[in-house]
Amino acid sequence: HGGHDTEQCGPAYPSQFLRERHCPLPLDDEAGPEPNSWSPWTHRPYCASSSYCVFTNSKFHGSSDLGVSFISTPEVAASSLDVLEKSFSAPLAVTSDANATISPSYRIVDMPGKGKGVVARQRIERGSVFMVDYASIIAAVEFPEKMPGFQSHMLLDKAVEQLPDPQRVLSLARSSAADRAVMEDVMRTNAFSITLDDRPWMGLFPGISRINHACKPNAHTRFSQKLLTMSAVSIRDIEPGEEITISYAEFGTMYGQRQHSLLHNWGFRCTCALCTAPSAELIPSDRRRGRIGDIRQQIVELVQSKQFDRAVAMSKEMIDLVLKEELVAHLGEHYEVLTRLYYALRDATNTKKYARLAIAELERYGGEEVYGTTIGELSEILLGLAQLEKASSRPG
Numbered sequence: 001h002g003g004h005d006t007e008q009c010g011p012a013y014p015s016q017f018l019r020e021r022h023c024p025l026p027l028d029d030e031a032g033p034e035p036n037s038w039s040p041w042t043h044r045p046y047c048a049s050s051s052y053c054v055f056t057n058s059k060f061h062g063s064s065d066l067g068v069s070f071i072s073t074p075e076v077a078a079s080s081l082d083v084l085e086k087s088f089s090a091p092l093a094v095t096s097d098a099n100a101t102i103s104p105s106y107r108i109v110d111m112p113g114k115g116k117g118v119v120a121r122q123r124i125e126r127g128s129v130f131m132v133d134y135a136s137i138i139a140a141v142e143f144p145e146k147m148p149g150f151q152s153h154m155l156l157d158k159a160v161e162q163l164p165d166p167q168r169v170l171s172l173a174r175s176s177a178a179d180r181a182v183m184e185d186v187m188r189t190n191a192f193s194i195t196l197d198d199r200p201w202m203g204l205f206p207g208i209s210r211i212n213h214a215c216k217p218n219a220h221t222r223f224s225q226k227l228l229t230m231s232a233v234s235i236r237d238i239e240p241g242e243e244i245t246i247s248y249a250e251f252g253t254m255y256g257q258r259q260h261s262l263l264h265n266w267g268f269r270c271t272c273a274l275c276t277a278p279s280a281e282l283i284p285s286d287r288r289r290g291r292i293g294d295i296r297q298q299i300v301e302l303v304q305s306k307q308f309d310r311a312v313a314m315s316k317e318m319i320d321l322v323l324k325e326e327l328v329a330h331l332g333e334h335y336e337v338l339t340r341l342y343y344a345l346r347d348a349t350n351t352k353k354y355a356r357l358a359i360a361e362l363e364r365y366g367g368e369e370v371y372g373t374t375i376g377e378l379s380e381i382l383l384g385l386a387q388l389e390k391a392s393s394r395p396g
């Protein structure tokens with residue numbers, strides 16, 4: 001059967017090692033010569049001798065511009081097929097940016113010292129989803145370690161080649177100083193960590209990945225499993241001409257740590273507004289970010305030892321610091337913590353106050369898919385309190 005033919009199931013590589021390849025493809029077993037039988041894939045699955053294959057759907061959402069290639073084992077691809085097929089046929093995602101109905105609110109331009117970058121063309125209001133970008137490549141996190149380098153490069157090259165517009169991916173930034181294979185470097189420089197069907201993956205989103213890093217960013221990104229999109233949401237109002245930025249660094253890290261991790265992991269020396277600010281600004285910022293890190297740890301301990309009053313004080317200090325540092329993408333989660341603490345203390349007034357704030361923030365930055373469960377729980381707390389009030393105000 002064709003699935004075991006060298007030509008069809010991998011490149012004809014003249015090594016003994018690769019000739020022993022087998023294509024254990026649950027998907028390919030029944031594959032006939034006509035592409036329909038590979039559904040939902042538009043190409044014959046392509047496998048390396050290691051058990052990883054490339055699965056491509058180059059007519060994602062019925063659009064001839066959108067395509068996505070997966071690199072995974074056939075077993076994982078088969079077991080995730082339900083989730084994937086749903087996302088392939090989901091309606092096209094839309095932005096919530098009111099001004100962007102006619103043309104995008106941003107453009108991609110050259111940014112001196114940073115390669116390309118994204119700049120606002122018009123005002124983007126806080127909380128708008130101004131960019132929605134479909135995945136081009138989704139690869140199992142562990143795949144490069146499971147095979148010799150030349151094989152992982154072959155899989156990546158095939159994954160790109162089968163996309164409707166390979167150049168869109170091949171032209172992305174490459175930060176490596178070492179002489180790495182093109183696609184490996186593209187992935188290292190641009191891929192996001194994502195979770196899909198409870199597994200960790202690397203996801204490449206060619207539009208979103210043009211957004212540069214800043215330590216005090218004006219946007220953040222969120223991934224949708226349902227649509228296989230990465231969206232950018234503004235975390236404050238962005239003025240026309242302003243560069244749009246997200247943070248690549250861990251939440252609340254200090255100058256030295258950030259510089260180190262950005263240089264080490266991304267290969268650049270950060271020259272964002274905060275990193276180049278005068279020490280009168282940088283030092284207090286560092287002090288606040290250091291404190292954010294400490295509080296994060298301490299709150300956990302206080303809650304475990306049921307010291308809720310002290311946890312409330314710390315949690316409030318945290319919110320104050322987060323607002324001062326403008327690290328507000330996760331503000332809703334901090335309000336949620338405070339809500340639960342007040343609830344544990346049976347303080348109905350503050351529980352209600354912070355539950356409402358939490359819900360508003362969670363909806364603004366994460367939406368239903370990310371925070372649906374939490375929003376549901378907070379709404380139930382509010383409902384429970386309302387019923388209690390009603391019962392206690394009833395005469396008799």
Ligand SMILES: C[S@@+](CC[C@H](N)C(=O)[O-])C[C@H]1O[C@@H](n2cnc3c(N)ncnc32)[C@H](O)[C@@H]1O
Nearest residue numbers: 114115116173175209210211212213268270271
């Ligand atoms: C995901 S890409 C961002 C888009 C990229 N500038 C481009 O031209 O496509 C990451 C790369 O952009 C550059 N970059 C991003 N943020 C930067 C910053 N704050 N300072 C300097 N370079 C930055 C670095 O070269 C980094 O490896």
